[in-house]
Amino acid sequence: MEFAYLAAGLGAGIVAIGAALGIGMIGRAATESIARQPEASGDIRGAMILTAAFIEGVALFGAIICIILALKS
Amino acid sequence: MIQTLRRLFLTLLFLSVSTPNLFASAEDEAAKESPIDIMGTVADHDYLKTPFGKIYLPRIFYWENEAGEASLDAFSNSKAAIASGSFEDVDGIVTPVAGSIIVDFSITSHLIYFWLSLGAVFIFTMFARGRYLKGVGRESEPKGAVQNLFEIFFVFIRDEVAKPNIDDRKHAKYVPYLFTVFMVIAFMNIFGLLPWAATATADITVTAVLAVCTFVITQFSGTKDHWGHVFWFPGVPLGVKFLMIPVELIGLITKPFALAIRLFANMMSGKIMIIAILGLIFIFNDMYGTVAAYGVSIFSVVLTAVLYILKLFVSLLQAYIFTLLSAVFIGMAAESHEHDEEHYHAEHTA
Numbered sequence: 001m002e003f004a005y006l007a008a009g010l011g012a013g014i015v016a017i018g019a020a021l022g023i024g025m026i027g028r029a030a031t032e033s034i035a036r037q038p039e040a041s042g043d044i045r046g047a048m049i050l051t052a053a054f055i056e057g058v059a060l061f062g063a064i065i066c067i068i069l070a071l072k073s
Numbered sequence: 074m075i076q077t078l079r080r081l082f083l084t085l086l087f088l089s090v091s092t093p094n095l096f097a098s099a100e101d102e103a104a105k106e107s108p109i110d111i112m113g114t115v116a117d118h119d120y121l122k123t124p125f126g127k128i129y130l131p132r133i134f135y136w137e138n139e140a141g142e143a144s145l146d147a148f149s150n151s152k153a154a155i156a157s158g159s160f161e162d163v164d165g166i167v168t169p170v171a172g173s174i175i176v177d178f179s180i181t182s183h184l185i186y187f188w189l190s191l192g193a194v195f196i197f198t199m200f201a202r203g204r205y206l207k208g209v210g211r212e213s214e215p216k217g218a219v220q221n222l223f224e225i226f227f228v229f230i231r232d233e234v235a236k237p238n239i240d241d242r243k244h245a246k247y248v249p250y251l252f253t254v255f256m257v258i259a260f261m262n263i264f265g266l267l268p269w270a271a272t273a274t275a276d277i278t279v280t281a282v283l284a285v286c287t288f289v290i291t292q293f294s295g296t297k298d299h300w301g302h303v304f305w306f307p308g309v310p311l312g313v314k315f316l317m318i319p320v321e322l323i324g325l326i327t328k329p330f331a332l333a334i335r336l337f338a339n340m341m342s343g344k345i346m347i348i349a350i351l352g353l354i355f356i357f358n359d360m361y362g363t364v365a366a367y368g369v370s371i372f373s374v375v376l377t378a379v380l381y382i383l384k385l386f387v388s389l390l391q392a393y394i395f396t397l398l399s400a401v402f403i404g405m406a407a408e409s410h411e412h413d414e415e416h417y418h419a420e421h422t423a
Binding site: 049050053054056057060061063064071 | 237390394
């Protein structure tokens with residue numbers, strides 16, 4: 001089915017939008033808090049990477065489903 | 074400068090549009106298929122690519138013939154398995170003529186790279202062990218590049234990953250596992266950057282095995298509080314306690330699942346991206362001729378070089394994230410609360 005390709009492409013795009021929003025918010029919050037409290041930058045960076053990894057995980061679930069959809073048809 | 078570049082790109086664009094008409098007659102029907110095999114480069118193989126040629130790896134099958142007798146057979150490579158008469162080649166996969174394979178124990182390229190990185194970690198660690206036994210690094214400063222490198226990684230894992238995330242009294246027990254898992258993943262990822270090598274972490278089975286290790290260690294280090302949270306969630310009404318049991322059980326499984334998928338997808342997507350961008354050269358060569366291929370190669374090779382630098386960073390970052398999340402999960406399970414939650418809430422809400 002050609003629609004599976006369409007769904008996979010659209011799905012990958014939507015996944016990217018979601019992940020970009022999430023990681024953008026983390027980045028904004030982290031840079032803001034580092035600016036407010038530069039001495040805590042180490043801890044904030046660690047928390048930032050950890051949270052970004054969780055969002056990345058969810059985004060990759062979506063991406064994997066898209067790849068499976070595209071390869072299945 | 075910009076003008077020259079623009080003219081160059083315009084010329085290339087023009088060529089890429091106009092050449093199909095010139096070469097259309099010479100196009101072969103059989104060459105319609107994609108000139109590069111993207112999924113083949115990330116898939117597991119029964120041979121090892123080296124700069125000098127392919128080394129075929131042994132195939133070991135635990136299989137069942139048509140009479141239902143199970144037997145363990147080993148062949149020096151896939152061709153020998155087919156030559157033996159009991160196996161045949163079906164779309165590139167070795168399958169029995171009759172009967173079925175129960176377990177495929179074959180040594181594949183990903184397994185070889187997994188062993189190679191394990192060996193590298195073993196040698197690295199034993200070298201440092203020898204040094205520390207002699208007193209270098211304990212009574213004096215660490216000596217040499219290798220021992221200093223070891224100390225950088227080890228101290229990083231101990232102080233930045235294990236200590237902040239796992240209970241202070243227990244964290245020393247988990248440092249060896251975290252260090253090993255970090256080094257093995259880092260070695261596998263970096264071996265995957267070699268031009269002819271396979272990325273073992275771009276295989277879901279490899280990452281799943283690593284995630285299962287973390288899962289087992291997490292469950293075995295679970296305290297009373299951890300299991301209490303799973304089966305009898307504290308501080309909620311009775312009905313909700315029953316509702317929380319399936320949710321918490323799913324939560325146990327999703328953590329290692331996410332660990333495996335994250336590492337696998339990161340490494341595979343990087344590999345596919347590089348192959349796809351480099352493959353553009355060959356696709357353009359097929360579709361629009363040599364000139365277009367040269368034009369695309371300027372863009373492709375530069376982008377691939379940048380991507381490789383990014384991948385080098387991502388290799389270490391993903392190893393770090395896997396280790397960090399393992400430490401966080403173990404820390405969450407091994408944590409024992411100083412006072413029980415209901416008591417705590419009663420104290421603080423009053």
